Amino acid sequence: MIKLYGTSMSRAARCLWALEEAGLQYEHIPTSFDGGTRTPEHLKINPNGHVPALDDNGLILWESMAINLYLAEKYGKNGLWPASVADRGATYQWSFWAMTEVEPHLITMLINRLFAPPDQRDEKAVANAEAALRPPFKVLDDYLKGREYILGNQFTIADLNVASVLSLANLVKLDISATPTASAYLQKCHGRPANQKAAAMK
Known part of the structure; x- marks a missing residue:
């Protein structure tokens, strides 16, 4: 199961949008700025202490644009990812x-x-x-x-x-x-x- 850590009031919003456009099943784990990104658990996922972060069945990615380009290339077979x-x-x-x-x-x-x-x-x-x-x-x-x-x-x-x-x-x-x-x-x-x-x- 894909997991997306972040809040729609952050750059994670663009990743949530990409997940929805790709029609993927995923778990959204709301993670706020007020302490949620600095817990030991979250720092294991994103050592920068920021959101968003993506866990795609064990593959961890952070940086919203990198996440979106990855999601589109891997899953965007409906035209989300360009062919040429x-x-x-x-x-x-x-x-x-x-x-x-x-x-x-x-x-x-x-x-x-x-x-x-x-x-x-x-x-x-x-x-x-x-x-x-x-x-x-x-x-x-x-x-x-x-x-x-x-x-x-x-x-x-x-x-x-x-x-x-x-x-x-x-x-x-x-x-x-x-x-x-x-x-x-x-x-x-x-x-x-x-x-x-x-x-x-x-």
């Missing part, structure tokens, strides 16, 4: 793009709009992050014009990985109206039943 080497290259490219070009700035906004105490929030950091996000959102917007999904007409793990990272834009109330193609694409991805189910978990 070129499309797999594009999948890696867009997955890492989301994590390097977009996620750090969204995390800055998340900390300063939601997590930090009001008297410690840095509005200048928020403004700088918003400015830094405009170019990558335009890159995605331009790329998606004339495309249903990143690799063509079918939803794949590339879309799941990108949309899961960019879902933070809604949480921090980032205005992406200047990139309507990307905005419509993200709404379509986030509205998928598998994502809705994953988001409703603990």
Whole structure:
């Protein structure tokens, strides 16, 4: 039985989404940040003391993107995993793009709009992050014009990985109206039943 440790309020959400899209049977073990990741039991699974962590019948993996790419390659026979080497290259490219070009700035906004105490929030950091996000959102917007999904007409793990990272834009109330193609694409991805189910978990 596959086991996924984490909470839907963390990067584990993208792994729950991948498990649901792949139609897999699994056990979700809710593991929170407030002490749950620092127990001796959890540190045996992820010595970094973070979530998510995957136990696939004894194979342990951590890092959410690595987990998702593994799940899609091993179990995504329904089209979740791309068939060609070129499309797999594009999948890696867009997955890492989301994590390097977009996620750090969204995390800055998340900390300063939601997590930090009001008297410690840095509005200048928020403004700088918003400015830094405009170019990558335009890159995605331009790329998606004339495309249903990143690799063509079918939803794949590339879309799941990108949309899961960019879902933070809604949480921090980032205005992406200047990139309507990307905005419509993200709404379509986030509205998928598998994502809705994953988001409703603990």
